[in-house]
Amino acid sequence: MAEFDTIIKGGTIVDGTRAPRYTSDLAIKDGRIAQIGGLRGSQATKVLDASGLIVAPGFVDLHTHYDAQLFWDPYCTLSGWHGVTSVAIGNCGFGFAPCRVEDRDRAMLALTRNEAIPYESMVEGMNWDWTTFPEFLDSVERLPKGINVLSYVPLTPLYVWVMGLEAAKSRRPTEKELETMCRLINEGMDAGGCGWSSQVLGPLSLQRDYDGTPMITDLMSDEELLTFGRVLAERDQGFIELTYRQTGEEGELLEDVNKKFFETLAATAKRPIIYQTVKANARDPEIHRKTLAWLESCNNRGLRMYGQGSTRLSDTEFTFEDFNLFDDSPYWREATIGKPSERKQKLEDPNLRQKMREEWDGGFRPGLGASITGSFEGLIVEEVANPEFESLCGLTMKEVAAQQGKHIVDAMLDLVVADNLQTEFLSKRGLDNPEYTGELLRSLYVVPGVSDGGAHVKFSVAGSYPSETLATLVRDKGVLSLEEAHNKLSALPAFFGGFQDRGTLREGSPADIVMYDLEGLELLPSEVAHDLPGGEWRRVQKVKGYRWIMVNGEVTLEEGEPTGALSGKLLRHGKA
Numbered sequence: 001m002a003e004f005d006t007i008i009k010g011g012t013i014v015d016g017t018r019a020p021r022y023t024s025d026l027a028i029k030d031g032r033i034a035q036i037g038g039l040r041g042s043q044a045t046k047v048l049d050a051s052g053l054i055v056a057p058g059f060v061d062l063h064t065h066y067d068a069q070l071f072w073d074p075y076c077t078l079s080g081w082h083g084v085t086s087v088a089i090g091n092c093g094f095g096f097a098p099c100r101v102e103d104r105d106r107a108m109l110a111l112t113r114n115e116a117i118p119y120e121s122m123v124e125g126m127n128w129d130w131t132t133f134p135e136f137l138d139s140v141e142r143l144p145k146g147i148n149v150l151s152y153v154p155l156t157p158l159y160v161w162v163m164g165l166e167a168a169k170s171r172r173p174t175e176k177e178l179e180t181m182c183r184l185i186n187e188g189m190d191a192g193g194c195g196w197s198s199q200v201l202g203p204l205s206l207q208r209d210y211d212g213t214p215m216i217t218d219l220m221s222d223e224e225l226l227t228f229g230r231v232l233a234e235r236d237q238g239f240i241e242l243t244y245r246q247t248g249e250e251g252e253l254l255e256d257v258n259k260k261f262f263e264t265l266a267a268t269a270k271r272p273i274i275y276q277t278v279k280a281n282a283r284d285p286e287i288h289r290k291t292l293a294w295l296e297s298c299n300n301r302g303l304r305m306y307g308q309g310s311t312r313l314s315d316t317e318f319t320f321e322d323f324n325l326f327d328d329s330p331y332w333r334e335a336t337i338g339k340p341s342e343r344k345q346k347l348e349d350p351n352l353r354q355k356m357r358e359e360w361d362g363g364f365r366p367g368l369g370a371s372i373t374g375s376f377e378g379l380i381v382e383e384v385a386n387p388e389f390e391s392l393c394g395l396t397m398k399e400v401a402a403q404q405g406k407h408i409v410d411a412m413l414d415l416v417v418a419d420n421l422q423t424e425f426l427s428k429r430g431l432d433n434p435e436y437t438g439e440l441l442r443s444l445y446v447v448p449g450v451s452d453g454g455a456h457v458k459f460s461v462a463g464s465y466p467s468e469t470l471a472t473l474v475r476d477k478g479v480l481s482l483e484e485a486h487n488k489l490s491a492l493p494a495f496f497g498g499f500q501d502r503g504t505l506r507e508g509s510p511a512d513i514v515m516y517d518l519e520g521l522e523l524l525p526s527e528v529a530h531d532l533p534g535g536e537w538r539r540v541q542k543v544k545g546y547r548w549i550m551v552n553g554e555v556t557l558e559e560g561e562p563t564g565a566l567s568g569k570l571l572r573h574g575k576a
Contacts, residue, residue, distance in 0.1 A: 011050030031553035058085025058512035064453035078463030093198035095154035097136030115455035120534025134191035145568030192572025195238030229269030280436035318459035385422035438479030457538035500575035521545035
């Protein structure tokens with residue numbers, strides 16, 4: 001009888017600790033790493049020849065929205081294709097539990113705009129066999145999974161459960177209602193939740209409800225957040241994932257005020273906070289350098305503040321039939337609410353157009369706040385439905401406007417309306433700079449990501465960020481060493497997010513492992529896949545180069561294809 005289930009032979013081990021790489025064999029037994037090295041003559045049921053391959057810990061993605069997709073895609077693709085073996089869900093305060101039966105439809109509608117998850121897919125794909133948050137975790141545990149899942153307790157559902165939707169959007173909770181929500185956080189964490197999450201962007205929120213109003217948590221007061229922080233202090237347990245932005249009367253970001261509140265919350269909760277987000281800025285690198293210095297200062301003062309780096313290198317492709325990330329403008333927000341026919345009508349409305357032009361001429365650039373599209377001028381016309389407009393393909397909107405002698409707003413929207421909202425635009429990641437992204441990732445306090453996995457499915461393929469990190473930042477640009485990259489992709493996010501005993505290759509640890517050819521790692525062009533429930537579609541980006549991806553000792557993907565193994569686990573309190 002073989003003494004091990006699997007032996008991985010001859011691979012170059014990069015263990016996630018930043019220790020130097022080395023060549024050795026690795027043995028697995030009962031889903032865990034049983035032995036590294038000293039395996040000459042040992043027998044195993046399965047032997048994987050990893051000669052010429054990197055053998056490293058599976059990647060940990062702290063910022064996903066797979067809460068719905070888990071129910072129809074056990075491998076959580078795109079993330080699963082790109083080496084992610086563990087994810088955190090319930091981010092930004094958004095989720096589906098607790099939720100009464102009569103509130104289910106509204107809960108799904110809220111995620112159709114804010115996170116751009118197709119409504120029909122949620123209706124058909126989710127089984128809704130829960131009401132409370134503990135029951136939701138039980139449901140996730142029962143699901144066949146090809147990936148490990150840890151969940152925050154999201155705050156939005158708590159407000160609806162306790163106050164009702166309308167009250168939660170129109171007033172602040174009473175002391176008694178806050179007490180009930182604190183009890184629910186405790187209940188959720190007792191069941192295995194790793195802490196709580198929220199998005200607090202104020203009345204000028206950039207990410208809104210399906211009807212264009214701010215999300216419930218956008219309107220939370222500082223005292224409410226501090227009250228929930230005290231729950232973690234009393235437990236001496238848990239993590240906080242928070243997006244928090246206060247703005248002045250003109251919408252100006254009050255960065256120093258925001259950071260001061262994060263410090264106050266960290267001191268109150270006495271627990272780690274994942275700060276959303278830190279992005280390299282090629283126009284003014286002192287902006288991100290100042291944030292990196294602040295994170296270091298917080299930790300030197302005993303405040304466990306960790307930055308979630310927005311390091312995605314992938315472009316954005318979209319049509320106005322679906323796109324909604326211009327919510328920082330009241331006029332564009334209004335124009336992009338409703339069915340496609342309603343959107344089209346509003347986009348050609350002369351009064352709304354006039355306001356859009358005036359806003360542009362006044363210096364405001366919709367979408368810049370979200371760091372998604374940048375200026376309209378740089379948008380590239382990628383595809384058109386009407387052959388009449390094919391001559392515009394490959395041009396930027398700035399070039400189109402100049403060619404036609406039109407205002408940039410009119411040039412773009414005249415095309416969009418005439419093309420029946422089918423014009424596909426390409427937005428390049430214009431502010432990215434590999435050297436500056438390397439600065440972010442060399443910080444002890446920042447991890448890569450913000451994949452938003454499971455969200456924005458019709459215009460984002462950001463779940464590819466682990467492969468981008470390895471292929472571009474390590475191999476092609478050399479701004480990170482391989483050892484640094486694997487620490488950032490696995491060990492450090494596991495530490496930041498409360499994943500227990502994962503993120504490194506150590507004897508006794510769960511065998512979440514990626515085996516890949518670094519030189520052969522190749523991100524394929526994005527494409528449209530009609531693979532969602534309800535007849536819906538999404539954009540995907542696959543990758544070549546991963547020979548095997550292993551979760552809890554079983555190979556879940558081989559050469560990018562699912563094996564049928566569903567060895568993922570729910571990680572209650574960060575561990576199985």
